[in-house]
Amino acid sequence: MNFNIEKIRDDFPILKEQVYGKPLVYLDNGATTHKPQVVIDTVKEIYEKQNSSIHRGIHYLSEKMTEDYEEARDTARKFINALSTTEIIFTHGATSAINAVAFSFGEKFVKEGDEVLISEMEHHSNIVPWQMLCERKHAHLKVIPFNDNGELDMDAYKEMLTGKTRIVAVNHASNSLGTVNPVKEITRLAHEKNIPVLIDGAQIVQHGEVDVRDIDCDFFVFSGHKVFGPTGIGVLYGKEKLLEEIPPYQGGGDMVDCVTMGKTTYNELPFKFEAGTTNYTGAIGLAKALDYVSGLGISNIVAYEQQLTEYAAEKLAAIDGLKIFGNAGKRISVFSFHLADIHPYDAGMVLDKMGIAVRTGTHCTQPVMDHYDISGTIRASMVLYNTKEEIDLLVSALERVRKMFSK
Amino acid sequence: MSIKAIQDEIIEEFSMFEDWLDKYDYLIELGNELPEIDPGQKSDENLISGCQSKVWLDAEYKEGKVWFQADSDAIIVRGIVALLIKVLNGQPPKEIIDNDLHFIDEIGLKQNLSPTRSNGLVAMVKKMKLYAIAYQAKEG
Structure with missing residues (x-):
C-alpha cells in the first residue's frame, strides 16, 4: 500500500x-476534519492576491476568480462523478443543501397527505428540514427503523415505499453508528416506484469513493469541512432534470436572468440556486481539498x-x-x-x-x-x-x- | 462563613493540585460524597436539562437563609454542583444575589460553566440566583 x-x-x-x-x-x-497546508495556503493566497467578486465583474481579478470558482465546480463534479457542472450547486454545507431540497422539492412535489421517508439513524440535519416541510404541507414523516447492530431494516423499508412516498432521504454513512448504508440498493428500490432519493453524504466523502451515477441517487449532499476543506462550503448535487423542475429556494443577485418590478426570470443551472455572493474562497479551498484526497x-x-x-x-x-x-x-x-x-x-x-x-x-x-x-x-x-x-x-x-x- | 471566605478556601484547596487529573480526581470525590437527592426531587420541574448532562436543583427558604439540594447524572458535574452548594448554601438571599462566583475562574473550571458546554451548570447557577431573588422578593 x-x-x-x-x-x-x-x-x-x-x-x-x-x-x-x-x-x-x-x-x-x-464533527470536522483538519486542513492540509495546501488548502490553508490556497485560501490565504486568494485573499492576498486574487480576491474579487465572481460572475459579474468586468476586470481581470474578477474574471480570474470566476474561472477558478467554475473550475472548483468541475473538481467537485469529478470527485463524485456527476455528469455535468450544471448539477453541482455550492451551498453553505450539507445542512443548507438538505434544507434547499426540502424547500424547493417540497414546494413543487409534496402535498397534503404525502409521505417523506427518512431513517431512524439520520443526523438532525436530515430530520428537521423534512419535519418542517411536513408541517408546512401537512405531509407525514415516515421512519425506516434499524436493528441493534445499527443496520437499516430493508424489509421494513420496502414496505414503507408506497404510492404516497414523495422522497426518500437517508445518509450514506451514519455519524453516530459508523454504519455504511446500502445506498445503491435503497435508491434502486425507490426508483422502482419512481420515488426520488436524497443521499446525505456528509460522513462518506472523507472515507470512501462516491459515484453518484453508480448510486443513481437524485440528490447527494456533502460538507467541505468534513473532507479537509474550509468551513461554510458544501455541495448539493442534483440530477439536472429535477433541478430544472424545482423552484429556487432563495432569491437575490446572481440567481436571476432578468428582474423587473413586475416579474423576475431565473438564471440557468446551477446559478439558479446560488443567490447572492457565494463562498468562492471556500469553493476553491474545497476543490484543493478534494484534489488532495484524490492525489492520495x-x-x-x-x-x-x-x-x-x-x-x-x-x-x-x-x-x-x-x-x-x-x-x-x-x-x-x-x-x-x-x-x-x-x-x-x-x-x-x-x-x-x-x-x-x-x-x-x-x-x-x-x-x-x-x-x-x-x-x-x-x-x-x-x-x-x-x-x-x-x-x-x-x-x-x-x-x-x-x-x-x-x- | 461569608461567600467570599468559602470561595477563597476552595481556591486554596485547588491550588495544591499540580495536575488537571488530580483536580478531576478531587471533583469525582466531591461528586461521590454529595448526598443523593430524593427521587421525588428529581422531578421535571427541578430538571435543568443540558444536551450533555442533566442537573436537578431544588431550594428551600428557612429562617432567612437559602438551602439548595442538587444532583447530576455525571459525576464531575456533581462535583462542581457540590462546590456551588458549598459556596451558596445557608446564605441569605441578598448575599447570593450580590456575590459573584469568582472561584470558578480561579480554579480553572470556567470552560465547564460556559454556555456552549450545555451541561446544565450555567442554567443551574442562574436558577440559584433566581431562587434567591424570589425569596428576597417574598421578604419584601
Whole structure:
C-alpha cells in the first residue's frame, strides 16, 4: 500500500499542536476534519492576491476568480462523478443543501397527505428540514427503523415505499453508528416506484469513493469541512432534470436572468440556486481539498482506514466494560461507545485533559440514542491521518478513566 | 462563613493540585460524597436539562437563609454542583444575589460553566440566583 502516513501527517499543521502541554490526539473527525497546508495556503493566497467578486465583474481579478470558482465546480463534479457542472450547486454545507431540497422539492412535489421517508439513524440535519416541510404541507414523516447492530431494516423499508412516498432521504454513512448504508440498493428500490432519493453524504466523502451515477441517487449532499476543506462550503448535487423542475429556494443577485418590478426570470443551472455572493474562497479551498484526497488515491485511503478501523474495533472491544453501539457489517472508522457506567460527559472531560479530543453526547442523532435508551455516547472518529499509535493512546487513556471513576 | 471566605478556601484547596487529573480526581470525590437527592426531587420541574448532562436543583427558604439540594447524572458535574452548594448554601438571599462566583475562574473550571458546554451548570447557577431573588422578593 502506497500510503506514507508520516508525510500525510506533516501535511496537516494542526496535528503538531499540543493541548494542556500534551500532544493533540484528534479523534473528533466526525464533527470536522483538519486542513492540509495546501488548502490553508490556497485560501490565504486568494485573499492576498486574487480576491474579487465572481460572475459579474468586468476586470481581470474578477474574471480570474470566476474561472477558478467554475473550475472548483468541475473538481467537485469529478470527485463524485456527476455528469455535468450544471448539477453541482455550492451551498453553505450539507445542512443548507438538505434544507434547499426540502424547500424547493417540497414546494413543487409534496402535498397534503404525502409521505417523506427518512431513517431512524439520520443526523438532525436530515430530520428537521423534512419535519418542517411536513408541517408546512401537512405531509407525514415516515421512519425506516434499524436493528441493534445499527443496520437499516430493508424489509421494513420496502414496505414503507408506497404510492404516497414523495422522497426518500437517508445518509450514506451514519455519524453516530459508523454504519455504511446500502445506498445503491435503497435508491434502486425507490426508483422502482419512481420515488426520488436524497443521499446525505456528509460522513462518506472523507472515507470512501462516491459515484453518484453508480448510486443513481437524485440528490447527494456533502460538507467541505468534513473532507479537509474550509468551513461554510458544501455541495448539493442534483440530477439536472429535477433541478430544472424545482423552484429556487432563495432569491437575490446572481440567481436571476432578468428582474423587473413586475416579474423576475431565473438564471440557468446551477446559478439558479446560488443567490447572492457565494463562498468562492471556500469553493476553491474545497476543490484543493478534494484534489488532495484524490492525489492520495481513494483506494489507498480506503485500505488504510480499513486497517485502522479493524485495529480500533479490536482494541476497543478488549477494554473491560466497553460497549460499542453500532456493529454494522460495513462501517467507517467511527465508534460510539460506553465505558462501564461512566457518564460519557465525565469520560470526555477527562480525556480532554489528556490531550485526546473525542465527542460526547447525542452527536445530533437523538433518535439513535432513544433506540438504545441511552442519553449519549463517547465517540471516537478517525480519518486518513490518524494512526494505530493514537488508538493505543486512546485505549490507555480509557483504561485510566475507568480507574478514576471506579474508586 | 461569608461567600467570599468559602470561595477563597476552595481556591486554596485547588491550588495544591499540580495536575488537571488530580483536580478531576478531587471533583469525582466531591461528586461521590454529595448526598443523593430524593427521587421525588428529581422531578421535571427541578430538571435543568443540558444536551450533555442533566442537573436537578431544588431550594428551600428557612429562617432567612437559602438551602439548595442538587444532583447530576455525571459525576464531575456533581462535583462542581457540590462546590456551588458549598459556596451558596445557608446564605441569605441578598448575599447570593450580590456575590459573584469568582472561584470558578480561579480554579480553572470556567470552560465547564460556559454556555456552549450545555451541561446544565450555567442554567443551574442562574436558577440559584433566581431562587434567591424570589425569596428576597417574598421578604419584601
